[in-house]
Amino acid sequence: MSRNVAIIGASAIPVGRHQTADDAALQTLEHEIMTRLVVEAVRDAGVDKQDIQSLVFTLPRPYTRQKYFHTFLMGQLRLSCRGNVMEVMGNGMTAALAFDQACNDIMLGRSNVSLALGINMESAVSAAEHMMSSMRTTGDVDFHTSAGFTPIAWYAMDAMRYMHEHGATREQLGSVAVKNRHHASLNPLAQYRKPITLEEVVGQRPIVEPLGLYDVPPRGDGAACLVLASEDVAKELGRPYVLVRGRGFCHDGTHQISDVPNDMIAFTSARQAAATAYEQAGLSPADIDVAELYAPCTIVEVLVSEALGLVPSGQGARAAFEGETRLGGRIPISTSGGLTSRGHPAYVTSLYNYVELAEQLRGRAGERQVANARFGIATGELGNYNAALIHVLEAKP
């Protein structure tokens, strides 16, 4: 049995500060956002309510008051399903897993139309308080958290090592942030859209050295919904769609750090997952036209672009600095603005990456359209890319 999966619809709210403080007279309610997005995405897809037989939600943040959000939403929409209804969680990989599981439901024949959707609300909680939780997600809570490690501290150590090994400069890393802000300036869904200069990036206060404020992701809220369908359904609709051509996953068997010394910045799980995805798609890195990477910091985009073979190893920062990864460049990366400027509502971040590829590969990305974009790649990850989940997508005009 082999059934191809297509993306046929998408919707999202602009990433930003949507969560209300507990004492606000009027509250932003997650389900009101989510029900509107479902209706919008399903209209975009051109299918009917009763066609939807599976929904895979990302787990909401603990700050969302409504528990069992996924089944609550089924009631809000009076959706009855025979395929699957579930919430998934995988740290930074959460949204990529939601997309992947929705694909599985179609491939297994459990549904012909599935939704991958979710909402992440956290911006009303201060960074220092939020980190009290997030510091427990990376590393060993007894042996690492006790030393004060935070999630992005690990990426900072990647940056320090990368600069040491390859002679990369702060300016080269910072150019990723400048490039992504330019892309975000063209994306109505982006959180930060005012162009910035390299001087401004390098001049920001340090957050985790050598990374400054603009090298790391802002905090924000977001929600998105993808409509997936069997390719047969997509063809019958007679509109452009996006085919899932390849999928690769790898967990490298370590959590954050390997006690057996390895090349920490090689991101071997991303290399392995990409190789699997390319092979399944029958493609090579040179075939890719646009990439939407799960890259919370400037350094991570550099390392993932190398791990996926989009740029040579050790050359990612230089390539970004020289404009190769900018819109109009050899291989545009993070045309949405990436996690540093489009925004990073972590549990739904990958949904936004698929939304961007759905726009690019259906020729609907407006000013940031990559000309003749045919093949796209998206990544999800957890830890310090200890695990990677990668999808290769194809435009079907």
Add this chain to the structure above:
Amino acid sequence: MTLATVAIDADRAYPPRLSDFTQTFWSALGQGRWQTSCCKACGKQTFPPKPVCPHCWSTEIEWTELSPRGTLYSWTRIHAAPAVFAAESPYACGIVDLDNGIRLACRLVERDDRPLAVGQPVEMVVLQYRDGPLFAARPAD
């Protein structure tokens, strides 16, 4: 051989939990002894210490010494800290490759005369807080 101790007049911001198994590590560390679990079947050490060998899954474990010296593989200085660490920030953390082949991540103690740099030799030290120990590394001569 015991590790040098740095006394700190404060409680640990986020103390580790103890288990029947890990208390062996933490009590030894409090006395300056630097050791971890070693698999009797395959002979491999692992860190943090584990009651099951991650390499061969044997449960026959003994405690053996770790190297007190190593090399700084990478480091960072954390300025944006979680609420409980705010009073200590900025503080440095890093990844150390011990001379006997174990890689670990820990707090770094800075020295004015030896700025942190990738590749520099470091020595492990015990941070002796009021409520118990933590391990750290600092630049070595």
